[in-house]
Amino acid sequence: MPLKTAGNIAVIFAGGHGERFGNSDIPKQFHELSGKPVIVYTLEHFERHDKIDGIVVVCVDSWISRLRRMLEEFRISKVVEIVPGGATAWDSIFAGLGCATKYFSGESVVLIHDAVRPMIDSGTIDRNIETVKRYGSCITCYPMTENIMGNRPNGMTAISDPGELLIVRAPQSFFLNKIMAVYEKARQEGNVPFRDCCSMMSHYGEQLRTVTGPAENIKITFPSDFLMFENMRKVTDL
Template identity: 30%
Template sequence: MKTAAIVLAAGSGSRMHSDIKKQYMEISERPLIYYALKAFEDSFTDEIVLVVSPGDIDYCKAEIVDRYGFSKVTRIVEGGAERYDSVRLGLHAVSDNTDYVMIHDGARPFVTEEIMQRSIDGAKMNRACVVGMPVKDTIKIVDESGFATSTPDRKTLWMIQTPQTFEYDLIRKLYDMLEDKKEEIKAKGINITDDAMVVETFSDTRVKLVEGSYNNIKVTTPEDIGIAEEILRSR
């Protein structure tokens, strides 16, 4: 069985309010993207495809992949305008003999091999598996004016994380379908925000959820940098 990981590092990080792209900001003297790549490098993963912003391939090869010796990174490719464009480009860069692929946000530095293994096991049994955690807070549905309209049962709500893991042939086929129909999808007001939505939208395959970790945070805002540094210190 061959397993690949697509690590997404093509975002602009606009919510960081920094001239440095989020994925290259340092946390404990290492760029943010280092930690996700290191986790996959040290795991059972056979191949890593790194998806970066346009124009960043040479920088990432020299300053990230070569500098830190990430030998499992077989391809560095430029991403697209939207996250789903970047994922599709990453999928097309993965070796054709891949059985399962994990799609991971490079801004989640604390993925572990245990999380990866749970996601792979779930994909083996169900074809599609994402990691997440039950929400801790009460969630409100609000209208356009900001007034609460309903309160869903918290027991049915999970916050979704990555990696999101799939049979490679399945997810590549579905992303190609999305490419062909994305204008139609936009016209219907459907906003594809994660890989599981592609499966839910274009197939009858049910997506299994398995536990990740509350530490498997996505670094998005300046406040998250401090949280990430605290998690690193506690390891």
């Protein structure tokens, strides 16, 4: 793909092994439902979106060759490169962003998404792109509906009204040059790793805008989450 002056690129994080998913030699993003791996369901949302110009996948090193075969089998053509994951998720995403700079200019919008969030929708992708272009950032969230308590040494303590809280999800989207600059600053100052990109951007004073994603846009972390995905597939066209 030739260098573009600007575009919209998805960086898909598939670098984890999913230790909390259970005893398995297969990373959770490669578990199959109806003969199709979870990561492929995720990639298809970006592949089919007319505003996405390219995809970078950060993958478990030992699974890269198998992922290439999956891309061919399921006709995923927008992936410009697959890069191996780093020691942490934070390092892995930095590697993916660095790869994106080879194909897209700094004015491009980058959407950072988890391979194990296969229940994203096109409207959320649209709103991420539009919000970044207007405000410079976009964090996909979902309203907190249950009460939250803090587990303190002296007992449980109420944190806040649930109506004031948001569950942070993905995509988390920014201008490519902006997030690369903040990543570089964090690395130079030794402030690594952050839990996610929005935590890092907030730490360095960046104003963050949010959009509400679909309720089902969960991260598949435990076997029960995979069961939820399976059930959602039966009643929707996700």
